[in-house]
Amino acid sequence: MAGRKNKRGIIGPITVLVSICLMASMLLAVTHQVTMHQIEQNRIEKEAMDMAAVMPEAESFSPAGELELMEGIKAIHIADNGAGYVITSEAKTSDGTITVMTALDQDGKVLRSRITEPSKAAFIQPPAGSALDKALKDCENLARIQFREIKDKLSSPVSRAVYRPETTRRAVIVTEVPRQTAAAYGKEVRV
Amino acid sequence: MPRKSKKQIFISGLIDENPLLVLILGICPAIMFSTSAVSGLRMGICTAIVLTCSNIIISALKRVIPEQVRIPCYITIIAAFVTLLQMLMQAYMPETYEALGGFLPYTIVNCLVLGRAEAFASRNSVSDSAVDGISMGIGYMLTITLASAVRELLGTGAVFGLPVLSNLITPMSIFVLAPGGFFVIGCLIAVLTKLAGSRIRADKAEDAADEGGQSL
Numbered sequence: 001m002a003g004r005k006n007k008r009g010i011i012g013p014i015t016v017l018v019s020i021c022l023m024a025s026m027l028l029a030v031t032h033q034v035t036m037h038q039i040e041q042n043r044i045e046k047e048a049m050d051m052a053a054v055m056p057e058a059e060s061f062s063p064a065g066e067l068e069l070m071e072g073i074k075a076i077h078i079a080d081n082g083a084g085y086v087i088t089s090e091a092k093t094s095d096g097t098i099t100v101m102t103a104l105d106q107d108g109k110v111l112r113s114r115i116t117e118p119s120k121a122a123f124i125q126p127p128a129g130s131a132l133d134k135a136l137k138d139c140e141n142l143a144r145i146q147f148r149e150i151k152d153k154l155s156s157p158v159s160r161a162v163y164r165p166e167t168t169r170r171a172v173i174v175t176e177v178p179r180q181t182a183a184a185y186g187k188e189v190r191v
Numbered sequence: 192m193p194r195k196s197k198k199q200i201f202i203s204g205l206i207d208e209n210p211l212l213v214l215i216l217g218i219c220p221a222i223m224f225s226t227s228a229v230s231g232l233r234m235g236i237c238t239a240i241v242l243t244c245s246n247i248i249i250s251a252l253k254r255v256i257p258e259q260v261r262i263p264c265y266i267t268i269i270a271a272f273v274t275l276l277q278m279l280m281q282a283y284m285p286e287t288y289e290a291l292g293g294f295l296p297y298t299i300v301n302c303l304v305l306g307r308a309e310a311f312a313s314r315n316s317v318s319d320s321a322v323d324g325i326s327m328g329i330g331y332m333l334t335i336t337l338a339s340a341v342r343e344l345l346g347t348g349a350v351f352g353l354p355v356l357s358n359l360i361t362p363m364s365i366f367v368l369a370p371g372g373f374f375v376i377g378c379l380i381a382v383l384t385k386l387a388g389s390r391i392r393a394d395k396a397e398d399a400a401d402e403g404g405q406s407l
Contacts, residue, residue, distance in 0.1 A: 017263055024268065027275065028271060031278050031279065035279060035281065039278070042282065
């Protein structure tokens with residue numbers, strides 16, 4: 001009898017807690033649905049602004065997908081006018097991870113680099129100058145090493161076909177496509 | 192116990208029941224974020240927004256939430272609200288989100304928010320809880336900003352990034368570290384206790400004089 005009473009006593013609070021959790025989840029799901037596109041749009045705009053700041057010579061960029069990225073490299077973008085590349089990488093500092101964009105010219109020379117996302121801990125205490133400088137240098141070096149690999153792949157005829165600026169708005173770097181299919185592939189990626 | 196008016200609730204949140212200096216709530220984030228005046232102000236703004244909104248929601252649901260599960264319910268509501276605010280800010284106020292984004296998640300575990308939910312919002316009306324949230328939020332924001340400004344001034348010689356005492360004193364970096372935070376907040380508590388103590392004594396003397404006049 002007492003056990004039944006206890007069960008009833010537990011079921012009520014559990015039901016309320018579960019209901020509140022469900023309502024909170026639904027509210028967050030709806031908010032996520034509503035804000036998702038705007039957040040993505042903001043992210044793209046910020047990325048474009050950061051890339052324009054780090055490489056003002058270029059007017060637009062195309063993402064390089066399907067590449068085996070090294071550890072620490074987040075993304076690679078290619079200037080559509082052939083000005084160079086922007087490599088986004090991460091580096092760890094004593095205060096957390098920072099994200100850095102490095103602009104490289106066609107020969108792999110670092111033009112500029114810039115921190116686009118400070119570490120979360122930087123809100124509390126910005127990292128000391130020397131630690132930040134070291135992290136920036138690490139990112140630049142990483143970008144240079146990654147560039148060497150991209151350069152090799154871009155030097156192949158297939159990749160050159162894929163990367164023609166007028167045809168490659170959504171191009172994908174392809175490294176091991178048979179030579180005879182290069183032209184066909186170039187047509188496929190035309191947008 | 193007589194019910195407080197909204198004005199009394201507002202004043203008590205700022206001075207008599209100042210969350211940081213009197214109730215000693217939210218000390219951890221205060222020590223952590225009060226290294227510079229700007230970060231202190233940002234943390235204060237975040238806490239004020241979350242505190243006000245969570246107070247309103249918890250007060251509105253106080254009859255529905257059972258006693259046994261009130262703390263998990265409050266935490267769920269506060270966490271949901273902070274996440275909601277974070278998403279809305281990220282979408283529609285990206286610049287503000289960039290500035291405040293790192294601080295927002297920390298407000299979930301700020302004991303001030305949970306403390307007011309438990310001590311005030313769960314026992315009072317929605318409007319009173321809203322006033323309490325606003326006053327406590329403003330009180331916390333002002334105090335943490337003041338503590339941050341003092342720490343930044345003594346630790347770096349600047350306030351809000353502007354050099355004020357750079358050439359006059361040698362910056363004492365201990366003030367930017369945790370011990371300096373405890374020291375500054377301790378000094379502020381002492382000053383407020385002194386001021387509030389003399390005010391309470393003056394009020395008591397006034398009451399005694401009134402009673403004496405009436406008896407005569």
